Amino acid sequence: MLQGFFEAMGAWPISQAIGASIWIYPLVQAIHLVFLALFAGGMMIVDLRLLGYGMRSKTVAQVARDARPWMIAGLIGLVCTGLPQLMQNATREYFSEYFWYKMYWIAFGLILLVTVRRKVTQANETTLTGKVVGVVSMVTWTAVTYNARLIGLFT
Amino acid sequence: MAELMMPLRNVFQWVSEFPTSIAIRESLLFSPYLTVAHVLSMCLFAGLIVMMDLRLLGIGNMSAPFSEVQKRLFPWQMLGMGLSSVTGLTLTYSDPMRFYVNIFFWTKMLVMVLAGINAMAFHFITYHSVVTWDTRATTPLGARLSGALSIVLWAIVIVSGRLIPYNWFQN
Numbered sequence: 001m002l003q004g005f006f007e008a009m010g011a012w013p014i015s016q017a018i019g020a021s022i023w024i025y026p027l028v029q030a031i032h033l034v035f036l037a038l039f040a041g042g043m044m045i046v047d048l049r050l051l052g053y054g055m056r057s058k059t060v061a062q063v064a065r066d067a068r069p070w071m072i073a074g075l076i077g078l079v080c081t082g083l084p085q086l087m088q089n090a091t092r093e094y095f096s097e098y099f100w101y102k103m104y105w106i107a108f109g110l111i112l113l114v115t116v117r118r119k120v121t122q123a124n125e126t127t128l129t130g131k132v133v134g135v136v137s138m139v140t141w142t143a144v145t146y147n148a149r150l151i152g153l154f155t
Numbered sequence: 156m157a158e159l160m161m162p163l164r165n166v167f168q169w170v171s172e173f174p175t176s177i178a179i180r181e182s183l184l185f186s187p188y189l190t191v192a193h194v195l196s197m198c199l200f201a202g203l204i205v206m207m208d209l210r211l212l213g214i215g216n217m218s219a220p221f222s223e224v225q226k227r228l229f230p231w232q233m234l235g236m237g238l239s240s241v242t243g244l245t246l247t248y249s250d251p252m253r254f255y256v257n258i259f260f261w262t263k264m265l266v267m268v269l270a271g272i273n274a275m276a277f278h279f280i281t282y283h284s285v286v287t288w289d290t291r292a293t294t295p296l297g298a299r300l301s302g303a304l305s306i307v308l309w310a311i312v313i314v315s316g317r318l319i320p321y322n323w324f325q326n
Contacts, residue, residue: 040202042206055219067215145194
């Protein structure tokens with residue numbers, strides 16, 4: 001069923017149009033990386049603070065509040081530039097193990113973001129839990145990026 | 156122009172014949188994983204550079220003075236720069252002739268130099284007056300200009316870097 005959906009998605013006129021142009025796909029792929037940097041910055045400044053590094057003179061909550069709009073803007077940009085790539089490459093992505101690893105890690109990362117990480121970033125000071133969450137968050141988004149880059153290199 | 160570039164071409168050609176360069180080029184796994192490491196270290200570098208630039212523009216990370224943001228993020232930015240330089244140089248070393256003929260590679264190199272000049276200009280000119288605007292929400296024009304230029308230039312570096320595999324302009 002899911003395979004049928006991916007095949008249908010690849011056949012959508014818009015997916016075909018992206019594939020027909022030689023420059024849309026590469027450019028979207030490149031802009032995806034620019035949003036990745038914005039998202040990574042917004043995540044890392046907070047994760048580092050959770051570990052007791054970086055913006056230590058401010059409370060965890062202040063650093064997190066400051067970074068949140070940019071992290072969200074990065075995430076929206078990533079989704080908007082990620083979906084056209086998926087549409088154009090639907091069948092190839094469906095059969096790529098790295099694409100699915102990436103999706104599982106994203107799902108885990110987003111759940112972490114809106115639950116435990118949200119909770120620990122409301123505190124003034126970091127706790128042991130906060131440190132663990134900071135490490136898990138960094139590892140998770142590193143795993144997302146790692147698998148994402150391998151889709152193109154090993155599929 | 157072609158004549159002017161000749162010595163550079165010879166250097167790239169010479170390096171491409173080193174046994175270690177050939178070994179990396181011929182290894183199936185080294186380059187992909189090096190590319191992944193290059194992207195990850197770029198995230199550390201560019202991500203934290205952007206966070207600082209937003210403060211410079213007066214639109215982000217406003218609860219701390221600029222000098223604080225700069226000082227606290229600097230070691231991590233440098234770590235990111237070190238790692239992306241090592242991975243990037245190794246990638247270039249492993250296949251110099253592929254990069255020598257690539258317009259996006261040279262665009263990336265040129266824009267990186269411009270981004271470096273922008274950072275130096277900020278450091279040696281605008282940063283001197285930091286005490287007068289450090290905690291202010293509205294930063295001076297020079298600071299805002301540096302921040303905006305930095306974001307634009309590093310974005311061009313990332314985009315042209317990602318476009319290197321697409322050699323549209325090669326014969």
